[in-house]
Amino acid sequence: MGVRGSMLELAILGELQYPLHGYELRKRLSRAIGPLRRLSFGSLYPALHRLEERGLIRVTSPTSPGPRMPAKTPTESTSSTRKLVLYQVTPVGTEYLTASLAGADVDDEALPLTIGLMSKAxxxxxxxxxxxxxxxxxxxxxxxxxxxxxxxxxxxxxxxxxxxxxxxxxxxxxxxxxxxxxxxxxxxxxxxxxx
Incomplete structure (x- = not known):
């Protein structure tokens, strides 16, 4: 059972009040949607990309060297130089979240995420x-x-x-x-x- 794209985007905006990397964001969102639903990176990263394109989040890489990322494939060196990417909501994203919550879904599927966002409404x-x-x-x-x-x-x-x-x-x-x-x-x- 998945999560609707619009509700996922609102949940992402709600979690990004301060910078988070994708793995930590996925953990937080998974807790919010509950154990019966699964959030894949295949759903998360396209949603992050859409939010960035619309100016609702900003993507940054810390200037100081962060932790080394694990290798994506067995042939890739374990000392990969992929940078840690952080995501954070923009002021426009915060306004969008507040305005969008007025039309949020409250059916059985969306309720856990909607309740999790109530403090932002x-x-x-x-x-x-x-x-x-x-x-x-x-x-x-x-x-x-x-x-x-x-x-x-x-x-x-x-x-x-x-x-x-x-x-x-x-x-x-x-x-x-x-x-x-x-x-x-x-x-x-x-x-x-x-x-």
Missing amino acids: TPATRLKLLKERREQVLARQEAGREAKQSKDFWIRSKAELDSQQAQSELDWLDQLIQSDGGPAVQGGPAVEPSK
Whole structure:
């Protein structure tokens, strides 16, 4: 299971608040996307190249000799002189990240990355995304009610598990919405307080 290119680019921008080399960036992103997904260098480096072309990140090589890079092939000398390349978000990239988070995905696939980027979002964007996710979970929970009536024991059991997981996520989302300054949410869909 991969990561959508647009979400990967936002995650990269979120991690590059200070200079990182590709290997360290991949480790951090892999932690962010979770153990069930895999981030390959074949996905990471093209995304870095696209971000650099758009001026959202800058690529530098330290002027002092850095650590020697391991050989790429068995015939290459282990004392390769390939330079350590560092990546860092630019001011334009930071602005792009903040603006793009307002439209970030909150579906099951994108949620881990989106949650990992919440600290870079404005309070209004965080609240919007949390409410969008809450509506998705409520819809999923409602759709599962029919499965709970199935004559098949295993379908009913799966529906019960889904319902428990959905309720747990709803409780978690409500807590986040409340702690982030949003309105209290009880029972159905979130309701804005009247002004």
